[in-house]
Amino acid sequence: MPETPTPTPTGDPAPHRVYDRIAAHFSETRAHPWPDVADFVAERTGRRGLDLGCGNGRHAELLADVCETAVGVDASAGLLAEARARAAEREYADALALLRGDAERIPLRDDTVNLAVYVATLHHLPSREARVRSLTDLARVLAPGGEALVSVWSTTHDRFGPDTGFDTTVEWTLPDGTTENRYYHIYDPAEFRADLDDSALDVVEAYESRGNAYAVVTS
């Protein structure tokens, strides 16, 4: 039998349920926005912002600053509760609406979003087809002229060797020592670009930063 070095995904096949179980601890470790996301948002404005896969809302807060209103969408009720508490503490709750939804089937009407971030979430969707469908649904909700920043974990991250993209699970260790496995598709940058090109999005700019692949896109 040939060796098969590719890790096989194990654990809960639904990342949002894992995030429900780790929400509070995960949120504690996600206090600050990523600099690359902050840079993208700081240069832009728009009527309505969308943070798709908002987690605890640390990037939705940036959108609430530069847009009239921001919408945070996440599949995990636990993370949405963290997002609501964070918005109340930091006093941007009036500018933020939260929705529980799936990134592959976004519950927003066409052309409703002027500025979006889709950070570190696409890589949790369980197949290439699902990921391309999600990108195409993002194109649908983006209004003409609207821009989005999409990021995924990349093979250029220093915890992975340079390689082609692969499926894996990444363990989260809770304070009591128990662990939860989260499914990831780790992208090589060319593969990320191919998925974007196969979706209805147009790529304005693509780059690597801090182990993540980023793309600025429009509909």
Next chain:
Amino acid sequence: MKRDLMDIICCPLDKHDLDLDVESEEDDEVVAGTLTCTDCGETYPIEDGIPNLLPPDMREETPA
């Protein structure tokens, strides 16, 4: 949720508009209620003020 969210949300399955049925409201926020797709009739709960627009196949309560 605020009522003006109705202007932008839709059914995740077929993207049609939703009807809002309010069960309880505090200040300007709908705390509990139901959203019903005007086309396919699928219903979505508003839970603790947050619309749960996950497709039915992703809901926890979906029978195995």
